[in-house]
Amino acid sequence: MPPDDLPPPAEAGPRKQPRDTRRLQLIEATIRTLARSGFARMTLAEVTRAAGLSQGLANFHFASKERLLTETLLFLAEEYRLNWTGALAAAGSAPAAQLEALLRADFHPAICTPERLAAWCSFWGEAQSRPIYQERCGANDDTYIATLEGIVSRLMAEGGYAGNPQRVARVLRNSVEGTWLDMMTMTAPYGREEAQATVLTCASLIFPRHFGPEGRLVA
């Protein structure tokens, strides 16, 4: 990518910033750059240019490129976790409502931006060869999996659905991930709305007595 295609140096603000402000600035620039160039082509020069900062500063705050990437993944993972835990807390105690909240959360506009999806995708691609990434990549949030399995379990019991709850939970989870991946790799990707609808359709097919054809909660 020729330099003229690059965005102009971002405003970096006052010369001296609190430690965490700078770190956040660099992490956000890393996400943007991962989305633009991919993992293999991302350079620190590009990241710091995107942040409007000097190259030395990335090493000053993160010690190495590797660490900057790791911290970026941790940031995304934490952001993801806060998003679904927050949505769940607001959903009440009915399992159907909880499931809907969880599925919708993954497509919340703050989480499900093209940039963040692309960044996640970059990490997925490298996760196989880097244990530290593998530990933190989405699906491995044990709490998330356990929570989803619990909700599905209760919903199946309550609604009289037959089947293996663990596997059904996995179907739902994989459906979400597959949809995320699809949004990235399709040449003519569909949008967030349609993606969410796809996943809710999956839920409605599995739990027809709780989710209507458009994924709306029944009753």
Add this chain to the structure above:
Amino acid sequence: MPPDDLPPPAEAGPRKQPRDTRRLQLIEATIRTLARSGFARMTLAEVTRAAGLSQGLANFHFASKERLLTETLLFLAEEYRLNWTGALAAAGSAPAAQLEALLRADFHPAICTPERLAAWCSFWGEAQSRPIYQERCGANDDTYIATLEGIVSRLMAEGGYAGNPQRVARVLRNSVEGTWLDMMTMTAPYGREEAQATVLTCASLIFPRHFGPEGRLVA
């Protein structure tokens, strides 16, 4: 072309090998190396070492690293296509049988090896920033999508299932992809058998009158 039909992995034998033998040797080595090191860390030196050939040979046969990678993706894509078209051709004309064949095909032992999954994953991670990859990455096989939609359409009509066939087809496709991704990023991955069962469970939930709880075709 299921790998069982492939010539056995050529040893770095006689000095003059047929052109295509060498190319295949290098492509297979590339797949192995992508799986071991990931896209960002893969080097030509590692690939040629894995192939038991000299450094210069990759450039001689593929002109550049970029080309070697592209041809490796094309090879995987063609292998994938031959796998599902072959399975479909053997499945008869009943939509349920065709769907089952299609879903099972993606977990055929020749296609669904840890190495090939990892290689696919590597390409997915970079696809967002490389149009040439995006065009060829799994889900974008237009023929596959159209075929699947046709089958799902007929099955829904035939079985009296309500809903949007295109979206249902997407649910199934994303379920497969999500499951593939899950097999890669899980720290304690489940195996091919359980993955296949998960996808067939998805089918049985969607088409309960055609697929039994274990994914077995009903009558």
Add this chain to the structure above:
Amino acid sequence: MPPDDLPPPAEAGPRKQPRDTRRLQLIEATIRTLARSGFARMTLAEVTRAAGLSQGLANFHFASKERLLTETLLFLAEEYRLNWTGALAAAGSAPAAQLEALLRADFHPAICTPERLAAWCSFWGEAQSRPIYQERCGANDDTYIATLEGIVSRLMAEGGYAGNPQRVARVLRNSVEGTWLDMMTMTAPYGREEAQATVLTCASLIFPRHFGPEGRLVA
């Protein structure tokens, strides 16, 4: 100025220290750091950390790393000079006593510490390529050389020793330097006492009628 007379190593105390206290603090930290890391690896960050001061302060007080190093060498050279001139002044007028005083002075506990030896060694290693260091490195103290030659001259005349006084003086001087170097590069170094004994043995071999076998002045 033997270090016993130096102010105690200043703690990084009150914000406003007299100018020279800070400078001395930094110079002592430089000596310690040279000994620990060597010339090539010494960084200002390490020096200021050793001094318990901030990064910017070295530049504030010495303008550049080069200047800090030069001033450190000057400090060592002056310390060395004060040491031998002081010892000489206390030795009376007999050439043998003066020679003994001069030779012993180089192994005075205040001068001949592992840290200071290592620092000297660092400067020697770089002296060849830096004129400013070469001018100040130990042996090039013209006054010292002239003084030593004068003493040796008188001693040889007085004691009836044959030979070229200038060369004999050089033998003694090189013996001292060689011994210093030896103390640094030996893997199992001998101590200050044995080093001093070695040099005095040299003197006793050259001036057997003035120095006993153990280097003690003979009556």
Add this chain to the structure above:
Amino acid sequence: MPPDDLPPPAEAGPRKQPRDTRRLQLIEATIRTLARSGFARMTLAEVTRAAGLSQGLANFHFASKERLLTETLLFLAEEYRLNWTGALAAAGSAPAAQLEALLRADFHPAICTPERLAAWCSFWGEAQSRPIYQERCGANDDTYIATLEGIVSRLMAEGGYAGNPQRVARVLRNSVEGTWLDMMTMTAPYGREEAQATVLTCASLIFPRHFGPEGRLVA
């Protein structure tokens, strides 16, 4: 040092050279560069320019700058060893002749060049902080020390000289090293001839019945 002061790129000879030829070429260039710039300022760019080769080649043959330096030291150490063992072998069995051979060997024109002296000096300066250098730096050649002590021992017994042979041997050895160091750090250094004469003068003062005033062997 401004680039214009650098020597023009050396002739590197034919593009492809045997492995050891290239290694030697780079080691010699390292010695030259150490002499010119000192340890701290030596860069790989400078070394390879001096060798007339590309920068990448140094890493190709030595893997890192650190290794290149280590191998250069090993090369110098081996060269030094071959020089004194060869001289000793040619000296016959009389201890006085052996001692003379050993002392003269250190000033042999092939060993005692300004460049090699300067390179040794560079390593000495860093030896304190790098164990691997310390092990290999001159004085630590255990065989050399043991050999010298044996010769001195026999000479003292044979000549009826009183004293501690180990310490006398050390006086001689330190005298040589001090003289080497002196040749480097003196602003107006004396030459090889005078240095050799200085050391032989030392021998003649210690063993007056075997060495004449000019260091010539008596009888």
Add this chain to the structure above:
DNA sequence: GATGAATGAGCCTTCATTCAT
């Protein structure tokens, strides 16, 4: 066709130096 030494551009990293606070 095949080899592997050689090249050189590009990247990460270090670190002396600057400067706003």
Add this chain to the structure above:
DNA sequence: GATGAATGAAGGCTCATTCAT
């Protein structure tokens, strides 16, 4: 005076690519 975040030049190292053999 003092601090430490910020800068940017320079160096070591990697690695795709070339090419003489």
